[in-house]
Amino acid sequence: MDCATVPSNRAEPSRFAEDRIDGWKSIAAYFGRDRTTVIRWARERALPVHRLPGGRVGTVYALRGELDRWAKLPADGTDAIETVATVATVADAGPALPVARFRPRLPAILAAMLTLVAVPLATLWPAATVSSAIVLPADAAVASRFLMARDLVAARTAAxxxxxxxxxxxxxAAAPDFAPGHAALAEALLLSREFAQQDDAEAFDRARVAARRSLRLAPDLPMARRAMGFIAYWADHDRAESDLHFRAALAADPDDALTRFWYGNILSDRGDHAAALRELDRARLGMPGSVALMTDYGWALWAAGRESEGRAILRWVEHAHPDFATAHESLSIIALVDSDFAAYARHVARVARLRGRRTLQLDAADPMALRRIVTDRAVRQLERGSEPSPAVAMLIAARTNRWDSIAARLRIGEARRERWGEAPILDWVVRLSPDANAWGARMARRKI
Incomplete structure (x- = not known):
């Protein structure tokens, strides 16, 4: 929508400031809706939103009086509003485009294969949305902290x-009966494992406590169900329990893009590729501009056998966002499948630098030495059973014909009754094996 200019009434600056609502998130909160819905209203139903001149990413604001008058206009029946502060159930017609976008130069192969959702300049993650079912705390300061925290968590950086x-x-602490606060805390703690170097065991334990508190207050809250589904799969390796929570979350809020994103990743990890891609496609509708989602979608395509498409997306992310560690992790696995140990070492070193972790000093100038160092480390891990998820070490061993070490790790896993994720990687180990039927049967017993 072409937005009006800034009001020119200079006589009442304090009144103007008091009446002004800055940013899509705050405008959405005023109506109790999510960000994508009010952007769509601005585009399709002339919601009175103004744009401040200048800047690369359009800064928008609205005036309460104008919003109130707009809300009283006859609606077209799709998103009828009872009052400004009281919200009816939304039947959202579809996703809205972000205000300002850019499209980096894409490889021709990627442009031919799919239409990429463009990425905002200022962030790797779109602003967090608050479901229309959530009623914010009455205390404005607490509500503001909650919304700010959601945006910070959505940015997915350590800081x-x-x-x-x-x-x-x-x-x-300030609103102990506010169930979404506990659920959002659980979500943040879960993300901190990957993006903020939080210890897995501690993060899962704290997130479980927060999610359970949320469910005691609101048993059907989708955010809390999503967190519990995540914990059930990645921490407890309980596929059935995870499905139960995710299906409950989607039954309560079928349009929750983050729930579909997380569930799609789990489905991909366990090898349910067609279902995974369906969930991730639904997530893409609601999360335009998410590099995290595009990265995981590329990995899911590759895992599902659409390898050229998946590689193209991941390479685009690597080029456009070289500091996004997850893309390098995915590309490191693909490099192993290609038996490119130099590329594997390069991506692993990049991830370590980005996440502040120590890694082996690998000399890529000597390919044979590099291959030997990587293999020796993987073999030690397998024979000691020191990695709870041994898929990558098994892939390295498979690429160097160390089937004795893979067999040793399988025996350890059987004795411990372990369950392993990363089915796409384990499936590649089987494909490389001398007897796919025999090795496949043994691997299948260990998969989540």
Missing amino acids: SLTRGIALLQDVT
């Missing part, structure tokens, strides 16, 4: 997650 978790702890 933003640390700050977001601190804000959500404040929120749950």
Whole structure:
């Protein structure tokens, strides 16, 4: 929508400031809807939103009086509003485009294969949305901290997650009966494992406590169900329990893109590729501009056998966002499948630098030495049973014909009754094996 200019009444600056609502998130909160819905209203139903001049990413605001008058206009029946503060159930017609976008130069093969959702300049993750079912705390300061924390968590950086978790702890202390606060804290803690170097066991334990508190207050809250489904799969390796929670979350809110994103990743991890891609496609409708989602979608395509498409997406992410560690992780696995140990080492070193972790010093100038160092390390891990998820070490061993070490790790797993994820990687181990039927049967017993 072409937005009006800034009002020119200079006589009442304090009144103007008091009446003004800045940003799509705050405008959405005023109506109790999510961000994509109010952007769609601006585009399709002339919601009065103004744009400040200048800047690369359009800054928008609205005036309460104009919003109130707009809300009283006859609706077309799709998103009828009872009052400005009281929200009816939304039947959202579809996703909205972000205000300002850019499209980096794409490889011709990628452009031919799919239409990419463009990525905002200022962030790797779209602003967090708040479901229309959530009623924010009456205390405006607590509500503001909750919304700010959600945006910080959505940014998925170590600093933003640390700050977001601190804000959500404040929120749950100030409003202990606010179930979404506990659920959002659980979500932030789960993300901190990957993006903020939080210890897995501690993060899962704290997230489980927060999610359970949320469910005691609101048994059907989709955010809390999603968190419990995530914990059930990745921490407890309980496929049935995970499905139960995710299906409950989607039954309560079928349009929750983050739930579909997380569930799609789990389906991909366990090898349910067609279902995974369906969920991720639904997530893409609701999360335009998410590099995290595009990266995982590329991996899911590759895992499903659509290898050229998946590679193209991941290479685009690597080129457009070289500091996004998850893309390098995915490309490191693909490099192993290709038996390209130099590329594997390069991506692993990049991930370690980005996440502040130590890794082996690998000399890519000597390919044979590099291959030997990587293999020796994998073999030690397998024979000691030191990695709870041994898929990558098994793939390295398979590429160097160390089937004795893979067999040793399978025996350890059988004795411990372990369950392993990363089915796409384990499936590649089977494909490389000397007897796919025999090795496949043994692997199948260990999969989640």
